[in-house]
Amino acid sequence: MAHHGEILQEAVKNSGISISRLVQELGITRPTIYRKFKETTLDYTFVKRVGELIQHDFTNDFDTPVQSQLHFTPAAVTPVAPVRSSVLHSVDQDCTKALMALQAKYIALLEAHNELLLKLYGPK
Structure with missing residues (x-):
């Protein structure tokens, strides 16, 4: 079963948006995004922001409901x-x-x- 970082990485890869553009839009560095891809759980606000940038809805992708919703x-x-x-x-x-x-x-x-x-x- 894939963890949050792997799900995020797969969605970014499938979006066709480059990592360079994504990190520029997020205001983070490339090493930071790659560290995020390795994390088992991610902050909902970060995932939501990435989803907005790559135009992907992560609502049904994660195994656990996000309480901040x-x-x-x-x-x-x-x-x-x-x-x-x-x-x-x-x-x-x-x-x-x-x-x-x-x-x-x-x-x-x-x-x-x-x-x-x-x-x-x-x-x-």
Whole structure:
């Protein structure tokens, strides 16, 4: 099974873009890109940047889902003050929306996990 660096190297090779042009666009040196090709895991932002330059989507190329793709945003904490029931109803709706968004992200994470298990162990 190929690691991240090997997958990146293969995609760059298949893109037809020269290493010289790629390193120039990335603002790194040739030895740096060759070191990246040897790394087993790579930073998602680096892979995404290379993908943009060579016009390749790495979403399905890696075995593990990249957690930085899941944009979890912490809920803002507001001070509690006495409120009327109409305001409470509005707050309940906001909480429900936030909970539904979190549920959708959780389901997406579970699906990615299941895909990973299928890749690793295959169907039964």
